[in-house]
Amino acid sequence: MPNYDLIAILGPTASGKTPFAAALAYELDTEIISADSRQIYRGMDLGTGKDIIDYTVKDKQIPYHLIDIAEPGYKYNVFEFQHDFLNAYETIKQKGKLPVLCGGTGLYLESVLKGYQLIPVPENPELRNRLADKSLEELTAILKEYKTLHNSTDVDTAKRAIRAIEIEEYYASNDLSKREFPSLNSLIIGIDIDRELRREKITRRLHQRLDEGMIDEIKRLLAKGISADDLIYYGLEYKYLTLYVTGKLSFEEMFAQLEIAIHQFAKRQMTWFRGMQRRGFNIHWINASLPIEEKIEEVKRLRMI
Template sequence: MQKKDSTYNLVTILGPTATGKTGLAANLAAKIEGEIISADSRQVYRGMDLGTGKDYDDYFVDGREIPSHLVDIEEPGVHYNVYRFQADFIRVFEEIQERKKMPVLCGGSGLYLEAVLKNYKLIQVPPNKKLRKELEGKSLEELTQILKDLKPELHNKTDVETDRRAIRAIEIEKYYRENPDVDTYFPEIQSLNVGVKFDRDTRRQRITERLKQRLEEGMIDEVKKLLDSGLTPEQLIYYGLEYKYLTLHLTGELSYDEMFRQLEIAIHQFAKRQMTWFRGMEKRGTKIHWIDGHLPMEEKVEKIMDLL
């Protein structure tokens, strides 16, 4: 277990797709008596396994299954979102703490990760058209002052980076004042954030190899089964990447070779966007300790133990 004087009550393992995050999270959790919380926007869906990269075998370490949460909790077709994820995370995080275990957050969905690591509760605040009209035309300086008057302890500087963000922040703060019963509770989280990365060429090679492997393992049959279950092509295309291009192939819009080529490019672009998001998180104040994905598993775990 981590040192008793550790200030961390969460470890976050993040990184782009195909970097072995789940295996590392499971091996770390085995070492520190932890439980994994998935931060993946698509792994919440049952039956969407190969396409979302659910590596179930990775959850077994030395023959023991590491407890995991927020995987396979929804039916395909439902629009799960960041607000629901944050609420589910808070519930699971506190349950794990009650069991005196260490929560290990693992994933590559940057928005979901920041929803937790920014330490404030997201509320689905509806647009206030009347207020927006009143604020229209005001300078960023004026908007910043209005927000400070509403919220003197303005910590999140990204709220006032642009006029649009400032107006939305004012809108949210006014909503809280007019609806005092809204649940804004968020547990105090001190997270050790560890990123796994490979050089660009290796990352691209790993993505291509993994795509080939999953196609061999039956990813096309998985998508066909989802379509046969009653989901429409449009519903599956909504989930993007594998589900978009495999659906287009199964409906005859793309040949196998076209599907493979376009999907491979799309996943490479997705991984690049993930890294861009993580760099943005660092600029916004989230400390990430990056470790080399080439290192043996034991070394990676030891590096994290040293940080703890």
């Protein structure tokens, strides 16, 4: 039987990975490390799909890590995620438990499953000032001079594009000494959900979260002093709901554009995961429609192979 260091649960939005990971953690008496780039922010709950209730299984609260660890407006990055992941991972391992990593942010998942050697990239005020007046189209063209754009998220807003250029410029002009990151033997489980079912669940969940007060959440964040640009930076719900709240979009325009954007996001997530397979990751796909008990049994079987 392989001696796994970690079980990773990945899948696109609305695939049901979080309740499955929580049920698995309950069965294995262990804890969950989140790999979601937006759930780290306090007060950003409905828009990120935090669903803390999913971490309660049979009246037991499943311990979780890397949720609600930063203030909204802060620009958390993958280097910080690696650092925080290792702290959480070592905490769980010291208890003699097998950590469960769960999320849909492909870069975060891959950075720890493969052990990317990353270093933090500091801000470059001179470069930022030089780029401040350029249009998004101009910034995109500049970024393309550094690399082929595989992920449109880098150029979703001018602020994102400037940060991406800043990172690429740093990589191009510095001798990057490598940081040690442990090699983890990970059992990787993918939640495979039918595309049409995924689309139905995304639309239903969007209606539900709007009914639960997602617009009020945006208003509260703005009232706390988080700028509209900072919220837009986080994309998806925060982008389109902020545009609605600030009068840039009608409700109907917001809903239609956001629904399309979430569907496109889920498709990009699956593209990333398939890319991980091409890059050598062994992902064991489990049908999302199976009962949770059957999913758990399949994970147990895979652990024994």
